[in-house]
Amino acid sequence: MARCTAPYRGHRTASGRANCPACGGYSSYSYTSSYGNSNRSGNSSSSGRNIRSRKASWSSPISSVYYTPAEIRTLTPIRENVEKRAVIPDLRDVFLCHAWDDRKHSAKELHDLLEANGVSVWFSEKDVLLGSSLLREIDKGLAKSRVGIVLVTPNFIDRVRNEGIAEKELSALLARDLLVPIVHDTTFEILREVSPLLGSRSGLDTNEESMYKVALKLAELVEVE
Numbered sequence: 221m222a223r224c225t226a227p228y229r230g231h232r233t234a235s236g237r238a239n240c241p242a243c244g245g246y247s248s249y250s251y252t253s254s255y256g257n258s259n260r261s262g263n264s265s266s267s268g269r270n271i272r273s274r275k276a277s278w279s280s281p282i283s284s285v286y287y288t289p290a291e292i293r294t295l296t297p298i299r300e301n302v303e304k305r306a307v308i309p310d311l312r313d314v315f316l317c318h319a320w321d322d323r324k325h326s327a328k329e330l331h332d333l334l335e336a337n338g339v340s341v342w343f344s345e346k347d348v349l350l351g352s353s354l355l356r357e358i359d360k361g362l363a364k365s366r367v368g369i370v371l372v373t374p375n376f377i378d379r380v381r382n383e384g385i386a387e388k389e390l391s392a393l394l395a396r397d398l399l400v401p402i403v404h405d406t407t408f409e410i411l412r413e414v415s416p417l418l419g420s421r422s423g424l425d426t427n428e429e430s431m432y433k434v435a436l437k438l439a440e441l442v443e444v445e
Contacts, residue, residue, distance in 0.1 A: 272429075278440060285436050294400075294422040295441055298367060301398050305366045306444040313442040315342045315365035319375035326404055326431075327371055333435035339442055367442055370418065372403045372411050381414045394418065400441070402434060403427065 272286040278299050279285060287295075305311060314334060318327035323345050331343045342361040362368065370376070394417060401423030403411065412419030424434045 276440065278443070280440075283440065285433070285440055287437070290422060291424070291437070295437070298398065298400060299441055302366050302442055303444060308366075310364065312340045312342045312361070312365045313367065314339055314438065315361050315368045316344075316371065317368060318344075318371040319373060319379045320344075321375040321379075322371065322373050326373055329431055330369075330371060330402070330435060333432055334438060337435060337439035339435075339439050366398070368399045369438065370399060370401045370423075372401050372406060372418075372423075374406050377406060377410060377414050380418075400424065400438070404431070 271288050272291075274287050274289065274292055275283060275285070276287055276292060276295065276299070316327060316331055316334075318330075322328075327343070328345065331341050331345075334341050342365050344358070344361075347361060348358075399418075399421060401408075401411070401418060401421055402425075403423060404426045407427070408419055408423075408425070424437060426434055
């Protein structure tokens with residue numbers, strides 16, 4: 221199956237769109253109609269079309285969350301795995317993989333937003349007791365979660381580059397194939413430079429919508445009846 225060469229940032233040039241095996245001339249990258257500047261919210265294109273116009277099949281009828289076609293393609297297999305694992309008792313909804321330096325900032329922000337939306341989160345700040353083996357607790361957290369989220373920040377990229385603790389978490393999450401990268405204050409292009417395997421996967425991007433909206437999508441993704 222042909223894959224879009226720029227599923228999140230879109231194609232910045234006409235030639236890029238034309239050469240994409242999936243899009244063949246379609247661009248999901250948004251520009252303002254007046255000035256040609258990129259619209260970081262990703263809510264409208266130069267023609268005024270709302271590219272986040274689809275609801276997911278797992279969305280509730282009253283949901284106000286909308287997705288791009290690329291986000292639907294990315295999240296659908298994750299959702300299928302969530303549903304399969306729903307029968308396993310005592311699992312957290314989400315394992316939050318993050319750089320240690322982000323634990324009191326962006327990682328905590330995402331954790332708090334998820335929990336405010338009813339998502340149970342494995343988070344090292346609250347789940348690793350003083351004196352416990354961090355590596356052992358991470359292994360336990362991974363085994364007892366339905367989905368892994370990787371919060372990709374500049375700090376996380378530094379940790380991966382230096383083979384810090386985030387690299388171990390990342391390897392385990394990739395092996396499970398239950399992974400959603402969340403890019404924050406960096407880009408997928410930079411991520412691919414340090415981790416081609418993770419960077420090759422699509423995810424969500426806070427450059428294009430707020431952390432709050434990203435959390436809403438993750439909450440919908442893991443909600444099962």
